[in-house]
Amino acid sequence: MPKTKIMTFEALLEKFRSLYIEDSINYELMSEILISHHSTAIEGSTLSEEESRLLIIEGLTAKGKPITHHLMVQDHYNALVEIVELSKNKHEINPGLIQNINANVMKNTGCVINTALGSFDSSKGEWRKVNVHAGTRTFVSYQKVESLVKILCDDLQDRIVNLKTVIDIYDLAFNAHYSLVSIHPFADGNGRTSRLLMNYILAYHKMPLAIVFKEERLDYINALEESRKQETTEPFKLFMYDQQRKYLQQEIDKTLQQDYIFIK
Numbered sequence: 566m567p568k569t570k571i572m573t574f575e576a577l578l579e580k581f582r583s584l585y586i587e588d589s590i591n592y593e594l595m596s597e598i599l600i601s602h603h604s605t606a607i608e609g610s611t612l613s614e615e616e617s618r619l620l621i622i623e624g625l626t627a628k629g630k631p632i633t634h635h636l637m638v639q640d641h642y643n644a645l646v647e648i649v650e651l652s653k654n655k656h657e658i659n660p661g662l663i664q665n666i667n668a669n670v671m672k673n674t675g676c677v678i679n680t681a682l683g684s685f686d687s688s689k690g691e692w693r694k695v696n697v698h699a700g701t702r703t704f705v706s707y708q709k710v711e712s713l714v715k716i717l718c719d720d721l722q723d724r725i726v727n728l729k730t731v732i733d734i735y736d737l738a739f740n741a742h743y744s745l746v747s748i749h750p751f752a753d754g755n756g757r758t759s760r761l762l763m764n765y766i767l768a769y770h771k772m773p774l775a776i777v778f779k780e781e782r783l784d785y786i787n788a789l790e791e792s793r794k795q796e797t798t799e800p801f802k803l804f805m806y807d808q809q810r811k812y813l814q815q816e817i818d819k820t821l822q823q824d825y826i827f828i829k
Contacts, residue, residue, distance in 0.1 A: 574806055575731060577813040581773060584820050596774055597649070598622075601642040604760050606779035610634040636673040641757055644669035648761055652768035658722045660714050663745070664690030666761050670754040678752055682707075687752040697749055702790065704749035713748050717741070725766060738766040738775065739805045743798050746789065775805065776812050 602610075602617040612620065616627040617638050626635050644666055656662060668675075668690030675688025678695070685691040692710050696703070705713060721741055728734045742763035749755045764774045777785050788804035 574735075574810055574813075577810055577817070578731060578773070581813045581817055584817060593649075594622075597642060597645050600760075600764070600774055600776050601638055601645055603776055603779045604757050605634070605637045605641050607777060607782050607785070608637065608754075608756060610637045612638055633674055640670055640672045640674065641761075643672075644757075644761055645764065648765040649768045649774075652765055655769065658725060658762075658765070659718050660711070662765075663714055663718065663750070663758065663762065664692075666690070666765075667751050667754050667758045670757045670761070671751075675753065685752070687754070690751070692750055693752045695752065697752070699749075702793070704747070710748060710750045714745075714750050717744050717748065721766070725769060728770065731772070734767065734770045734772055735775075735806070735809070736802065738763040738772075739802045740798050741766055742805070743789065743792060743801045747793065773809075773813070775809055777805075777808055778811065781808070 598618050598621050599614065601621070602612065602614045605617075606612070610617075611630055612627055612634050616630065619625040620627070620635055620638055621642050626632075647669060648666060651662070668688065671688050671690070673688070675686065677684055677686050680694050682694045685694050692714075693707050696707055698704070721737070724737055728737060742759045745762055746755050746759035751758065760775075760777060767774050784804060788801045791800040792798050
């Protein structure tokens with residue numbers, strides 16, 4: 566990442582922390598709702614941010630919206646809460662953790678899938694037994710999934726305990742996100758699972774969690790594809806750092822506006 570962008574990100578992060586946002590009673594909850602809203606909207610949920618908030622806090626469903634969209638949001642939120650809790654105990658990054666994240670994401674929207682190679686349950690975090698495509702992209706053969714996830718987890722676990730700087734932490738989180746979604750180990754929920762793995766690494770180091778904004782879904786997909794074409798994670802990391810600068814600035818602006826209103 567260019568040095569100027571690194572400095573901008575670090576400065577925003579420092580200001581964000583200086584405003585004691587993380588000490589706010591509602592900050593963690595609001596952050597998790599926001600992340601769950603955007604992550605599921607990227608995958609097709611039509612709930613608005615306010616509808617997602619009412620669902621999670623008050624259990625209210627939105628009129629005219631599919632029940633599956635409500636289940637997507639609630640399941641994602643529960644999965645996010647769980648990985649944040651697991652991070653407090655420094656849970657090992659292993660294939661079981663990845664499967665558990667996916668099982669939570671797909672808990673109420675997954676199903677048994679029958680293939681020529683046998684059946685597997687997408688609601689239980691089971692590895693896919695089919696080859697998958699997304700647009701023109703063909704992902705790795707299903708026979709390679711389990712071994713590639715094991716290699717990725719071993720690498721992440723070795724590195725997560727030795728990170729020294731904020732940039733090291735975010736770089737690893739973004740690389741993990743890119744690597745897992747590029748393996749595409751599940752029949753469904755790969756994007757949500759990869760974004761949750763990213764946030765597990767950030768929570769592990771007590772960093773503000775990361776978001777991908779729903780309105781930039783196309784840029785997100787293009788950044789992933791550009792990294793695959795160039796065989797480097799740099800395009801994807803540049804996109805992700807831009808997303809985090811946007812998020813941090815929004816949160817800073819909201820807090821300053823609240824302080825202004827209170828003083829006024």
